[in-house]
Amino acid sequence: MILMKDIIREDNPALREVAKEVPLPLTQEDIDILNKMQEYLKNSQDPEISEKYGLRAGVGLAAPQINVLKRMFAVRLEDDNGKKYHYSLVNPKIISHSVEKSYLTSGEGCLSVDRPVVGYVLRHARITIKGYDINGNEIKLRLKDLPAIVFQHELDHLNGVMFYDHIDENNPFSVPEGAIPIER
Ligand code: UDB
Ligand code: ZN
DSSP states (O other), X not given: OOOGGGSOOTTSGGGGSOOBOOOSSOOHHHHHHHHHHHHHHHHHTSHHHHHHHTOOOOSEEEXXXXXXXXXXXXXXXXXXXXXXXXXXXXEEEEEEEOSSEEEETTOOOBTTBOSOOOSOOOEESEEEEEEEOTTSOEEEEEEEHHHHHHHHHXXXXXXXXXXXXXXXXXXXXXXXXXXXXXXX
């Protein structure tokens, strides 16, 4: 199983690389990696297991964070209506997005960042994302609110982008007109 020691931190230059497209169909090795990433998220959200192994409760994990420079990530969260977003996505691409922005009022963190970084991370409020699931089937998702934020955060990791790259360093809490605050 994936443990915190397997998750690379921001001092590792691999997190700044652009990850490679994954050939389809997936190899068994890639399938195993994606399943392990999804298992990390599940384990980390289980109070007993996360306590036992010292896991940070994660809602998303991108392959580069375990030093696998491939364009794939896992997401596991529930929205406010109890709708589940359990996805393992390969070669994801945002095919359209709103002009409107949104941001988490509590800011963001990252499993690869062991320090608090304050400030608003402005993201597209709504996205349509396309990719492939573990079986190579095409997946197309329309997302808003927290799920849209999480998918964009994970997609950024495939491009070597960290959440704090988006924070205005002179004015970390500035909000552009019309941006939607998301509480959680
Ligand atoms: C996270 N977790 O997993 F809204 F029950 C963060 C960490 C860094 C704090 C562990 C998180 O936001 N958990 C959460 C959120 C809720 C409700 C809840 C638990 N990530 C994933 C990550 O680092 N992926 O690379 C950071 C998130 C910040 C915004 C989107 C992803
Ligand atoms: Zn992250």
